[in-house]
Amino acid sequence: MARTDSSPEPSGLVRTVRFADDDVGSDAARVRRPGGRSAVAIMSSGEAGRTAPGGSAQPSSARTADPARRAGPAGTTVLAGGRVINPARGFDQVADVICADGRIRAVLPTGQAGILGQAGILGQADAAGQAGHVPPDATVIDCTGAIVTPGLIDLHTHVYPGLGDFCVHPDRAGVDVGVPVVVDAGTSGVRTFGLARAFVEGPSVRTRVLALLDPCLLYLATKDFIAHRLEIANDPRNLDLEATAATVEAHRDMIVGFKVRATVTDDPRSSPFLEGTKSIAGDLPIMIHLGRYPYTASLGNLDAISALRPGDIVTHAFRGHSGALVDDDRAVEARFAAAVEAGVRLDVGHSGADFRFAAARALIDLGYPPFTISTDLNLFNTEGPVWSLTETMSKIWALGVELTDVIAMVTSHTATAIGRADSLGTLEVGRDAEVSVLRSETGDFSFTDGFDTIRHPRRLVPVGCLRAGIWYKAREHLAGPTPAGPTQTAAVGAVHRPPRSVRQASAAASAVAAPVAPGRPTGSG
Numbered sequence: 001m002a003r004t005d006s007s008p009e010p011s012g013l014v015r016t017v018r019f020a021d022d023d024v025g026s027d028a029a030r031v032r033r034p035g036g037r038s039a040v041a042i043m044s045s046g047e048a049g050r051t052a053p054g055g056s057a058q059p060s061s062a063r064t065a066d067p068a069r070r071a072g073p074a075g076t077t078v079l080a081g082g083r084v085i086n087p088a089r090g091f092d093q094v095a096d097v098i099c100a101d102g103r104i105r106a107v108l109p110t111g112q113a114g115i116l117g118q119a120g121i122l123g124q125a126d127a128a129g130q131a132g133h134v135p136p137d138a139t140v141i142d143c144t145g146a147i148v149t150p151g152l153i154d155l156h157t158h159v160y161p162g163l164g165d166f167c168v169h170p171d172r173a174g175v176d177v178g179v180p181v182v183v184d185a186g187t188s189g190v191r192t193f194g195l196a197r198a199f200v201e202g203p204s205v206r207t208r209v210l211a212l213l214d215p216c217l218l219y220l221a222t223k224d225f226i227a228h229r230l231e232i233a234n235d236p237r238n239l240d241l242e243a244t245a246a247t248v249e250a251h252r253d254m255i256v257g258f259k260v261r262a263t264v265t266d267d268p269r270s271s272p273f274l275e276g277t278k279s280i281a282g283d284l285p286i287m288i289h290l291g292r293y294p295y296t297a298s299l300g301n302l303d304a305i306s307a308l309r310p311g312d313i314v315t316h317a318f319r320g321h322s323g324a325l326v327d328d329d330r331a332v333e334a335r336f337a338a339a340v341e342a343g344v345r346l347d348v349g350h351s352g353a354d355f356r357f358a359a360a361r362a363l364i365d366l367g368y369p370p371f372t373i374s375t376d377l378n379l380f381n382t383e384g385p386v387w388s389l390t391e392t393m394s395k396i397w398a399l400g401v402e403l404t405d406v407i408a409m410v411t412s413h414t415a416t417a418i419g420r421a422d423s424l425g426t427l428e429v430g431r432d433a434e435v436s437v438l439r440s441e442t443g444d445f446s447f448t449d450g451f452d453t454i455r456h457p458r459r460l461v462p463v464g465c466l467r468a469g470i471w472y473k474a475r476e477h478l479a480g481p482t483p484a485g486p487t488q489t490a491a492v493g494a495v496h497r498p499p500r501s502v503r504q505a506s507a508a509a510s511a512v513a514a515p516v517a518p519g520r521p522t523g524s525g
């Protein structure tokens with residue numbers, strides 16, 4: 001594999017090993033510590049080993065606990081020379097992100113790593129970022145030609161394998177595809193949540209997992225909708241709000257809201273599960289989905305949307321036949337408009353059958369873009385049509401949304417949606433070092449929503465991510481289908497603008513759109 005060594009940075013403190021184009025997609029990213037030491041391979045979680053910055057490679061057999069959670073990494077890592085896009089700050093320029101001891105220490109113009117005594121762009125560099133405190137053995141990851149963002153957050157995943165048959169390993173949705181933080185969207189109810197937590201904090205998981213809790217005592221997201229087929233998802237005896245509130249209180253560091261299946265009992269216009277959850281939710285958001293469940297009756301889409309509070313979340317919002325659109329996609333339902341106006345947030349939640357280019361294009365054109373982009377990644381859509389969060393981001397980009405907005409929809413917006421804007425979603429000095437590195441490729445790419453296909457000359461591919469300061473190289477082959485043709489890495493600092501307007505892209509989408517079929521059951525996620 002080709003690798004091109006770069007010249008030392010002007011400061012003389014850091015020396016990088018630059019990714020050649022054919023190196024980025026190889027098994028291991030290359031980094032080099034200054035001083036001419038041997039390059040060390042930073043392996044993804046699925047590879048044979050892992051190296052903490054400043055540490056030594058460990059064989060997989062040595063994994064006894066997540067070092068990121070256990071003690072935090074020692075040493076300093078510099079993500080050097082990338083195009084840093086931090087939507088929360090309106091920041092978009094070439095810069096170095098300096099992290100140490102698992103935290104962000106400074107974000108500075110590239111080449112200033114040796115003079116960190118100056119104020120950082122995003123705030124005063126703290127003590128560890130002062131001149132002389134970037135140690136000569138800092139690990140430098142050359143991000144030239146790449147995009148550096150706050151750590152991506154996937155708001156809708158299913159990541160408790162073993163609870164039901166629906167889930168992927170958290171790292172498959174997370175660090176393996178450049179995403180340091182994922183949110184499990186209601187795979188588990190109350191009585192199994194402790195087991196879910198024990199798993200995601202176990203030795204095999206490197207991704208940070210947050211949770212939206214299903215308020216039922218027993219709920220499992222499964223392919224056969226077992227909680228619906230046995231009719232416990234609509235049995236009021238399955239609801240114990242006191243127990244639910246106690247579980248939330250005991251796990252406030254992990255539970256960031258609720259995922260409610262808005263099933264009904266006697267009154268088809270009101271869901272005791274949704275209303276009960278609202279009574280205990282306080283500031284925590286409630287996510288509902290659009291679409292039907294088999295076996296159990298639930299609120300109609302507009303009734304469900306109208307019952308939400310400001311800050312609550314509608315996932316699968318762009319699935320078509322969602323209750324959002326009327327008049328052949330030329331307008332939205334008044335109740336839908338009122339809910340969004342009041343602050344209800346629209347989430348993609350792609351899944352296998354819950355995202356349609358035509359519906360997304362229509363809603364975006366009408367002024368209803370996603371607030372958040374998420375995958376609904378589960379065992380049944382990882383090899384298409386979903387693949388990964390970056391593949392889903394590429395689809396929204398292809399529909400004409402600006403790249404910086406696309407990035408906001410998986411960083412600052414998502415952090416806001418889960419009430420974690422004070423700790424996630426933006427690059428701020430002193431915060432945990434959750435940082436993603438992406439590559440923007442130019443080529444002729446086709447994207448599928450599972451029904452229709454559109455083409456676009458750009459796509460995003462994960463390079464890797466820092467999670468609590470530890471670098472994980474992305475397993476790129478998991479993140480999307482093989483490109484159709486030769487690709488070219490975008491120039492650093494280039495202003496990425498969609499080459500087609502929303503309406504032009506929409507026209508392309510509608511040209512291939514088949515008539516929308518009546519809603520099909522969509523998996524109990």
Ligand SMILES: [Zn+2]
Pocket residue numbers: 156157158185376524525
């Ligand atoms: Zn789901």
